[in-house]
Amino acid sequence: MSTFMLSALPFYPLVSFILLITLGKRLSWQQASFLSVGAMALSAISSGVLVYQLSQSNMHVFTAQLWSWFSLKSNTGTTDVNFTFYLDALSSVMICVVTGIGFLIHLFAAVYMKSDENFSRFMAYMNLFIVAMLILVLADNLVLLYLGWEGVGLCSFLLIGFWYQEKGNVLAARKAFIVTRIGDTAMAIGLFMLFKSLGQLNIVAVSEAAQASWQVGNNDAYWIALLLLGGAVGKSAQLPLQTWLPDAMAGPTPVSALIHAATMVTAGVYLIARMHGVFLLAPEVMQYVAWVGASTLLLAGVAALVQTDIKRVLAYSTMSQIGYMMLALGAGAWSAGVFHLMTHAFFKALLFLTAGAVILALHHQQNLFRMGGLLKRLPVESTLFIIGLICLMALPGTSGFFSKEAIIAELWSSSTAGPSLWWCAIIGALLTSIYSCRLFFLAFLGKERFETQLHIEKSKLLRMSLIILAALSLLGGLISLNLQEVFAVVSTKVVNMNEPSWLHTVAILTPFIGIAFSWFFFSRYRLGENNEIVAKQNSIYKFLRNGLGFDTLYQWLLIRPYCFIAKLNQRDIIDQVIMLNAWYVRLWHDTLSMTQNGSLRWYAAAFGLAIVCLVGVVTL
Amino acid sequence: MTHIPLEHVLFLSCILFSIGFIGVISRKNTLFMLMSLEVMLNAVGVAFIGAGSAWQQADGQVMFILILTLAAAEVAVGLALFIRMQRRYHSLDIDQLNEMRG
Numbered sequence: 001m002s003t004f005m006l007s008a009l010p011f012y013p014l015v016s017f018i019l020l021i022t023l024g025k026r027l028s029w030q031q032a033s034f035l036s037v038g039a040m041a042l043s044a045i046s047s048g049v050l051v052y053q054l055s056q057s058n059m060h061v062f063t064a065q066l067w068s069w070f071s072l073k074s075n076t077g078t079t080d081v082n083f084t085f086y087l088d089a090l091s092s093v094m095i096c097v098v099t100g101i102g103f104l105i106h107l108f109a110a111v112y113m114k115s116d117e118n119f120s121r122f123m124a125y126m127n128l129f130i131v132a133m134l135i136l137v138l139a140d141n142l143v144l145l146y147l148g149w150e151g152v153g154l155c156s157f158l159l160i161g162f163w164y165q166e167k168g169n170v171l172a173a174r175k176a177f178i179v180t181r182i183g184d185t186a187m188a189i190g191l192f193m194l195f196k197s198l199g200q201l202n203i204v205a206v207s208e209a210a211q212a213s214w215q216v217g218n219n220d221a222y223w224i225a226l227l228l229l230g231g232a233v234g235k236s237a238q239l240p241l242q243t244w245l246p247d248a249m250a251g252p253t254p255v256s257a258l259i260h261a262a263t264m265v266t267a268g269v270y271l272i273a274r275m276h277g278v279f280l281l282a283p284e285v286m287q288y289v290a291w292v293g294a295s296t297l298l299l300a301g302v303a304a305l306v307q308t309d310i311k312r313v314l315a316y317s318t319m320s321q322i323g324y325m326m327l328a329l330g331a332g333a334w335s336a337g338v339f340h341l342m343t344h345a346f347f348k349a350l351l352f353l354t355a356g357a358v359i360l361a362l363h364h365q366q367n368l369f370r371m372g373g374l375l376k377r378l379p380v381e382s383t384l385f386i387i388g389l390i391c392l393m394a395l396p397g398t399s400g401f402f403s404k405e406a407i408i409a410e411l412w413s414s415s416t417a418g419p420s421l422w423w424c425a426i427i428g429a430l431l432t433s434i435y436s437c438r439l440f441f442l443a444f445l446g447k448e449r450f451e452t453q454l455h456i457e458k459s460k461l462l463r464m465s466l467i468i469l470a471a472l473s474l475l476g477g478l479i480s481l482n483l484q485e486v487f488a489v490v491s492t493k494v495v496n497m498n499e500p501s502w503l504h505t506v507a508i509l510t511p512f513i514g515i516a517f518s519w520f521f522f523s524r525y526r527l528g529e530n531n532e533i534v535a536k537q538n539s540i541y542k543f544l545r546n547g548l549g550f551d552t553l554y555q556w557l558l559i560r561p562y563c564f565i566a567k568l569n570q571r572d573i574i575d576q577v578i579m580l581n582a583w584y585v586r587l588w589h590d591t592l593s594m595t596q597n598g599s600l601r602w603y604a605a606a607f608g609l610a611i612v613c614l615v616g617v618v619t620l
Numbered sequence: 621m622t623h624i625p626l627e628h629v630l631f632l633s634c635i636l637f638s639i640g641f642i643g644v645i646s647r648k649n650t651l652f653m654l655m656s657l658e659v660m661l662n663a664v665g666v667a668f669i670g671a672g673s674a675w676q677q678a679d680g681q682v683m684f685i686l687i688l689t690l691a692a693a694e695v696a697v698g699l700a701l702f703i704r705m706q707r708r709y710h711s712l713d714i715d716q717l718n719e720m721r722g
Contacts, residue, residue, distance in 0.1 A: 596720075596721055597718065597721045598717075598718030598719060598720045598721030599714075599715055599718050599721075600714050600717065600718075601644070601645045601646075601647075601648075601714060601715070604641075604644050604645050605645040608641055608645065
């Protein structure tokens with residue numbers, strides 16, 4: 001029974017996708033939303049039941065083989081690559097997040113996108129995204145995981161560029177696709193190397209074979225882990241492939257919530273957690289993971305401080321929270337990282353959807369400096385947004401608090417992290433609380449800086465999905481994840497390390513320091529005495545606002561030289577060599593066709609000349 | 621009747637043939653081209669007659685009658701074509717009929 005449910009899980013949204021994409025605009029809004037949201041509800045319920053059954057049964061793992069895909073010959077024998085789903089504690093967390101949050105976001109999207117003329121296409125892509133994500137997290141081998149991985153990339157491309165009539169959206173979609181493709185290529189090479197050296201692709205078998213045949217610090221393990229990190233960095237928008245995420249806010253807001261907050265960007269985190277057996281054998285790469293996480297965390301935090309677009313603030317905050325997860329994984333705090341993944345999915349989905357509701361109320365105004373005073377005008381949305389923000393800031397008692405403190409607590413004494421990364425995490429937490437306060441003050445306090453009449457959406461569905469997410473964000477910290485059997489082998493702790501006693505106090509106090517600081521520093525935004533608050537325009541602000549100039553850097557370092565070479569080689573040089581044949585034939589064609597000039601007198605003369613020549617040759 | 625050497629006859633025939641050929645390739649008017657063709661045919665006829673008389677054979681004259689008939693038939697066909705050509709192109713200029721150039 002559970003096997004059947006497991007194998008059917010990705011098929012509910014898949015069937016819905018196929019129906020929606022084939023029937024398209026023939027479906028009314030009710031039919032399309034009933035189909036897509038219903039499919040999501042079904043998969044959310046069945047994943048809930050599955051996880052319950054998994055916790056009740058004495059097995060730690062459910063597997064369901066759908067069909068054989070292909071088999072590969074390696075030097076150790078043949079390896080079967082099958083369409084097999086594998087559900088353990090880690091993937092059960094992921095399916096709950098994907099289907100549960102996905103369901104709520106679908107519910108929200110059905111209302112949010114109601115008036116869009118391509119509504120059924122939108123819901124179809126959302127469903128397809130869930131299918132890809134489920135395949136990714138349920139895959140029992142790395143090839144199937146890669147299928148889901150690429151499917152997720154495709155869907156994000158389709159959804160970011162959903163409003164393709166505007167050029168900016170298309171460019172953003174293209175950028176997201178190409179940048180993540182760089183990481184995917186690294187990951188594919190990593191998979192090839194993994195198969196070559198171990199002859200295995202099944203995730204469990206790979207971990208066992210790696211533990212059995214490699215020593216810690218093995219060269220193969222180093223390179224494979226590094227390449228897998230490359231894939232994770234691309235998908236999770238970490239340094240240096242982070243540039244696509246802020247631009248990806250061009251998509252509709254539910255897309256931002258689903259793909260760029262709750263699920264897709266966590267795929268990289270999931271990959272590293274899944275392959276922790278390999279990463280443990282390469283402690284240097286674990287350090288890189290931690291440093292990548294920490295630097296992204298700080299960079300995104302700083303960039304979020306000066307954004308003017310409400311969605312871009314949230315985008316940078318997503319990057320920085322994923323940075324926390326990477327930091328946790330790098331430090332070997334696997335459970336804490338996955339826990340933060342889950343709680344972050346709750347509150348970031350809430351924040352994005354509430355921001356969506358606010359944007360909808362303001363007639364698609366996203367500029368923070370054109371908001372203000374919304375606390376009185378939109379009390380429900382404001383309350384929900386505050387809940388999201390306090391979870392993001394990790395105030396005690398919220399879900400973010402439990403997960404973030406769990407990460408920070410493990411950093412100091414981890415052999416692959418250490419005190420310097422602990423301080424990075426603390427500064428990151430400080431930045432988080434400061435930009436959260438700035439966002440809140442600008443949007444919800446002060447004087448109203450918009451002229452339009454508010455468009456109040458009274459839909460119960462919309463409110464309901466937001467309220468459930470808010471409840472999850474507040475109480476999600478009470479969910480205890482039992483990931484011991486997945487991460488059984490782990491201990492990266494340095495045993496003889498003395499932790500100072502003030503560590504936890506500092507970690508808990510940091511958000512409050514941030515709030516107190518911004519209470520005074522942003523008092524202008526908070527009080528909003530004058531009606532016109534404008535974003536500062538000097539060059540440092542611009543530099544920070546553009547994500548610390550990474551786009552410009554890549555523009556000069558990669559895109560310009562590439563375009564230059566492409567322009568130089570516009571007529572492909574290799575092509576020219578091949579074209580020589582064609583030119584040769586062409587030359588003869590031209591010469592011969594010149595003789596066929598259609599003039600009878602010319603033919604007669606040529607005829608006479610030929611006879612003269614012939615007779616001459618014969619007689620002489 | 622004085623004997624005319626065969627070389628002289630063949631020389632005359634060659635000259636006539638060349639004149640006819642030059643006429644064919646230098647004239648633009650198709651009517652003149654046809655006339656030049658007749659000259660060429662007659663040049664060949666002269667060669668046949670000359671050869672027939674030199675060898676005292678009747679075959680040369682038979683061949684000439686054949687050529688004469690052929691020329692008559694050719695002129696009939698040629699003139700019919702010229703009428704069509706005149707109708708269609710309103711001219712007899714051969715250089716205007718170059719539509720089949722490559």
